[in-house]
Amino acid sequence: MEDEKAVREYSDELLKIVDEFRQRIIEGTSDPEHFLTISEIERLWSELRGGTSLLYSDMLSDLLSDADETALIRKKKRNIEGKE
16 A cells, blocks of 8 residues: 555654664764764754654655545535635
8 A cells, every 4th residue: 555655664764864863873972082072962963853854744745745635625615605
């Protein structure tokens, strides 16, 4: 089913983004000589939020573009005709 495929793709991408963030934090905090700075952590956090926000936005856009608006349009026409 197409919906299940889309859900899997979004889930896979989300896991990828989160895993990359985790790996970068783990790598950046494992060596005291090369520990991430606060500004680097903030940048990584911002990238994570931006990436997931964009992914959620794309998912919502896809869901809404696939919605069947036929019944909604009929209802709107009836409401407009009733007001005239």
